[in-house]
Amino acid sequence: MDRVAIVGVAQTKFAAAKVDQNYAEIAYEVTQSLFNQTGANYNDVENIVTASSDFWDGRTISSMAVQDAVGAWLKSETKVSSDGTLAVLYAMMRILSGSFGTTLVLAHCKSSEGDPTLIGNAVFDPIYQRQLGIDLVAAGALQARAYMEKYNITQADLAEVVAKNLGNATRNPNAQRAMSITAQEAMQASLVADPLREYDIAPNSDGACAILLAREDLVSKFTDKPVWLSGVGHYQDNYYLGDRDLTDSRALEKAALKAYSMAGITNPRKELDVVELYDTFSYQELLWSEVLGLAERGKGAELLHSGVTKIGGELPINPSGGVLGAHAMFVAGLVRVAEAALQLRGEAGAHQVEGARRALAHGTVGPCGQTHCVWILSKDK
């Protein structure tokens, strides 16, 4: 089978409100950045896969407004209305189908232009749930308590995740919420949805991210530092929260095992060099790291406290600051892939993990992690 590589990545700086750019302009910014890096032009991009949300954009078929900006004119552009990690999966399939040699992947969102509480509420079905007013933050808080009570995880444990990730974000020029904050200070922040406090919850961000994928034989045209897609898994869990065990994630576990198996990984804790995972909430970094097999169930906080997951530790998790540092819906998963690629290229700047050769990038969507996608990226083919 052909191999597919990431040959370029670009992201905007993430901010609470980018009022000096419209949707198309943030898409144009990352597309041009990608072209400048790779020497590619519009003719080199054979097709485009985008990720964005009609609800967030307030527009029927949200990709229509960015198609010109990414050069989709007289080409095939298609959208996933889900996380950017799934757009990468779709883009890879389009290359492996034999139809295309290159695919540009773009995700965009301007959280500042919609209403997170109302849009989060519209995630829930109108027959049995929506009228209760619940949104994604309240749903996360239900999962947080279930997980914390099952394994005796404390607010202090969550605050340590906040301190690590927001501290890491100070090294990432694209992060929105970057601050040197102690766990003590994080625990003083106001309660938003008990047990979650202000910094336990990812901020709402404006921004875009784009990557260029190429088939093996075309890679050298664009870069001498390709990052190979070497494993992927994608699974769904139940829609209704009450049908699931919120303290675990069968979908993430299956996605990880599938990705590990494709990439030939048997001991992820030892064989991975860096992890970028989708932590919409602080507790999710702990929970997801357990389900990914990096710690035993209930021991994600121990892994954190041991220092393994900080920059300079054996297996840094979210050296970029993760989603707690910036959260543009559907973009954030593509940013995890982009950040993992930057690490393997040795281009992550002040948050570089030295000598990283194999990385995991994770995306999720849906309340409390309904959908999960896990990517293994490698420097070595």
Place this chain on the structure above:
Amino acid sequence: MSSQPEEELVVYKSSLRIPYRWAAGLTASQFYRRLAQEQKLYGTRCSKTNRVLFPPRKGNAQAGSEEWVEVGPAGTVTTFTIVHYPVPTLAPSTPPIIYALIQLDGADTAFIHQLSEVEIENVKTGMRVTAVFAEKPSGNITDIQYFKPL
């Protein structure tokens, strides 16, 4: 990038107001009809797994056909949160608002609803609660007004 002062930038403020008519389907329609007529809650038992699902779901050839089973109205809180921000779709929308996952007696799954008639510091996982029904049912989930301590 632009260095124009923000006050000179145009931000068009508007909203989309689109009415919808969501069909609940036969199973949910029957659930709401019996809730209105009998003030009782029913789940569906899956003939293959023997699990009682609440809220009720339609069965199918692969997953097994459904059988109606009365559940609740009492149940157990499996997790909860106290929301400290206004919830715009509720009236009144003022916090604090308590959401819980509640496993009704006789059901194998939990479902989301609100708790009331309880001080927020007294809400605990594992607490026993019971449904308070609306006086005038309207065929949606607010026909259960909220759950209160048993």
